Amino acid sequence: MFRKYLITGAAGFIGSNFVHYLYRHHKDIEVTVLDKMGYSASPLNIKDFQQYPGFTFVQGDICDPVAVQTAMQGAQVVVNFAAETAVDRSIDNANSFLKTDIAGVHTLLQEARRQKQLQRFIQISTDEVYGHVLEGSFHETSELKPRNPYAASKLGGDRLAYSFFVTYGLPVIVTRASNNYGPRAYLEKVIPLFITNLIDGQQVPVYGEGKQIRDWLFVEDHCSAVDLLVDHGVNGEVYNIGGEQELTNMELTGRILRMMGKDKSAIKFVQDRPGHDFRYSLDCSKMRKLGWKQRYTVDEGLEQTIAWYRDNEHWWRPIKENMDNRYLAGFWGDKK
Ligand SMILES: NC(=O)c1ccc[n+]([C@@H]2O[C@H](COP(=O)([O-])OP(=O)(O)OC[C@H]3O[C@@H](n4cnc5c(N)ncnc54)[C@H](O)[C@@H]3O)[C@@H](O)[C@H]2O)c1
Known part of the structure; x- marks a missing residue:
C-alpha cells in the first residue's frame, strides 16, 4: 500500500x-x-x-x-x-x-x-x-x-x-x-565522542565518578x-x-575501552554536570504487548557502532574538526 x-x-x-x-x-x-x-x-x-x-x-x-x-x-x-x-x-x-x-x-x-x-x-x-x-x-x-x-x-x-x-x-x-546509540550520532554524545577519541588516541571524559546509570x-x-x-x-x-539494558557510565566506558583494545589510563574524570540525573529506567511492557522487542544486546550494538565509526571516518572527521568544544563532556569543569 x-x-x-x-x-x-x-x-x-x-x-x-x-x-x-x-x-x-x-x-x-x-x-x-x-x-x-x-x-x-x-x-x-x-x-x-x-x-x-x-x-x-x-x-x-x-x-x-x-x-x-x-x-x-x-x-x-x-x-x-x-x-x-x-x-x-x-x-x-x-x-x-x-x-x-x-x-x-x-x-x-x-x-x-x-x-x-x-x-x-x-x-x-x-x-x-x-x-x-x-x-x-x-x-x-x-x-x-x-x-x-x-x-x-x-x-x-x-x-x-x-x-x-x-x-x-x-x-x-x-x-x-x-x-x-548507533551510527550517525553527533559527536557530542558520549558513545561517539568516546569511540572517536579512542580512534584518535585521546582520553575519554567521564563525569564525576561515572556512577550515573543509563538505559541504552x-x-x-x-x-x-x-x-x-x-x-x-x-x-x-x-x-x-527502552533498551532495558542499564549500565553505569563506568561500566559503559569499560566496555568501549575493552572492545577498542584500550585500558583505564584512557579515562579522564571531569567535574559533574549540574543537576545530573542519576538513573533513568523504563518499563516497556506496553510496547511488548504490541509484539515489539529489542533485537540487540548492548555488546552487539556497541560492536556495530564502533565498526561504523571506524569505517566512516569521512562522515565524522569534518564534524570533529569543526565542533564547538565548549559543549563536550568536561564543559562544566572548564567553566570553574
Ligand atoms: N538521542 C537520544 O538518545 C534520544 C533519546 C530519546 C529521545 N530523543 C529524541 O529523538 C529526537 C531525535 O534526536 P537525535 O538524537 O537524533 O537528535 P539530533 O540532534 O542528532 O538531530 C536533530 C535534528 O533536528 C534538526 N532540527 C533541530 N531544530 C530544528 C528545527 N527547528 N526545524 C527543523 N529541524 C530542526 C537538526 O538539524 C537535526 O538534524 C529528538 O526529538 C530527541 O528529543 C533522543
Missing part, C-alpha cells in the same frame, strides 16, 4: 536511521525530510537518501509555517524527530529549546489539522520527561518531573501533542525513548518500535521505548 511520510529532523541521528529503516522495510513509499540543518545535522545523511525513489528534501524550520505546509503536503504519516537535543546546551541557554521543542511542535500540529488525509502523527519525546528514578522503572503513567531545561521543553511538546488528540481528535501517538537503546531497535507504532499504536497513547 502506497504511503507518504514526512520525517522531520532526519538529517540528524535517529531520524536518519529511521529513513534508512523505512526504505529497507517498505516498498511503495515516498519520504519527505524537513530539517533546518542545525549544528547536529549532517549533509552526508541527506546525500545518502538521494539513492531512494520518492525521496524529497525540504530545508526549513519546523517553526516556519510555510516550510511546514510545503513539507507536510499530502503526508499520511508524520514523525517528528526534529528537536534541540543537547542537555548541556539547554543548561547554558534554553531559548532555542523553547522555540523548537514547544513552538515548533505546535506549528507541526496546526498544519497536521489541515491535512485531512493524515493517519498518524508521532511525536518523539524522551524518557527525561519523567525525571530520574533511584529504584524501579517508569511506566507511561508515572509522574512527569523533568529536571533540566531540555527535558522540560520536550515535555511541553509531548503534552501539546496529546492535547491536539484530546481537543481536535488528531491521530497523535507520543513515544518516550531512553538513551539511543540501539537506534535500530528504536526505529523498529516507531515503525510498529505507525500501524499498530493506539491514538492518544504514550509508549515507552
Whole structure:
C-alpha cells in the first residue's frame, strides 16, 4: 500500500536511521525530510537518501509555517524527530529549546489539522520527561518531573501533542525513548565522542565518578518500535521505548575501552554536570504487548557502532574538526 511520510529532523541521528529503516522495510513509499540543518545535522545523511525513489528534501524550520505546509503536503504519516537535543546546551541557554521543542511542535500540529488525509502523527519525546528514578522503572503513567531545561521543553511538546488528540481528535501517538546509540550520532554524545577519541588516541571524559546509570537503546531497535507504532499504536497513547539494558557510565566506558583494545589510563574524570540525573529506567511492557522487542544486546550494538565509526571516518572527521568544544563532556569543569 502506497504511503507518504514526512520525517522531520532526519538529517540528524535517529531520524536518519529511521529513513534508512523505512526504505529497507517498505516498498511503495515516498519520504519527505524537513530539517533546518542545525549544528547536529549532517549533509552526508541527506546525500545518502538521494539513492531512494520518492525521496524529497525540504530545508526549513519546523517553526516556519510555510516550510511546514510545503513539507507536510499530502503526508499520511508524520514523525517528528526534529528537536534541540543537547542537555548541556539547554543548561547554558534554553531559548532555542523553547522555540523548537514547544513552538515548533505546535506549528507541526496546526498544519497536521489541515491535512485531512493524515493517519498518524508521532511525536518523539524522551524518557527525561519523567525525571530520574533511584529504584524501579517508569511506566507511561508515572509522574512527569523533568529536571533540566531540555527535558522540560520536550515535555511541553509531548503534552501539546496529546492535547491536539484530546481537543481536535488528531491521530497523535507520543513515544518516550531512553538513551539511543548507533551510527550517525553527533559527536557530542558520549558513545561517539568516546569511540572517536579512542580512534584518535585521546582520553575519554567521564563525569564525576561515572556512577550515573543509563538505559541504552540501539537506534535500530528504536526505529523498529516507531515503525510498529505507525500501524499498530493506539491514538492518544504514550509508549515507552527502552533498551532495558542499564549500565553505569563506568561500566559503559569499560566496555568501549575493552572492545577498542584500550585500558583505564584512557579515562579522564571531569567535574559533574549540574543537576545530573542519576538513573533513568523504563518499563516497556506496553510496547511488548504490541509484539515489539529489542533485537540487540548492548555488546552487539556497541560492536556495530564502533565498526561504523571506524569505517566512516569521512562522515565524522569534518564534524570533529569543526565542533564547538565548549559543549563536550568536561564543559562544566572548564567553566570553574
Ligand atoms: N538521542 C537520544 O538518545 C534520544 C533519546 C530519546 C529521545 N530523543 C529524541 O529523538 C529526537 C531525535 O534526536 P537525535 O538524537 O537524533 O537528535 P539530533 O540532534 O542528532 O538531530 C536533530 C535534528 O533536528 C534538526 N532540527 C533541530 N531544530 C530544528 C528545527 N527547528 N526545524 C527543523 N529541524 C530542526 C537538526 O538539524 C537535526 O538534524 C529528538 O526529538 C530527541 O528529543 C533522543
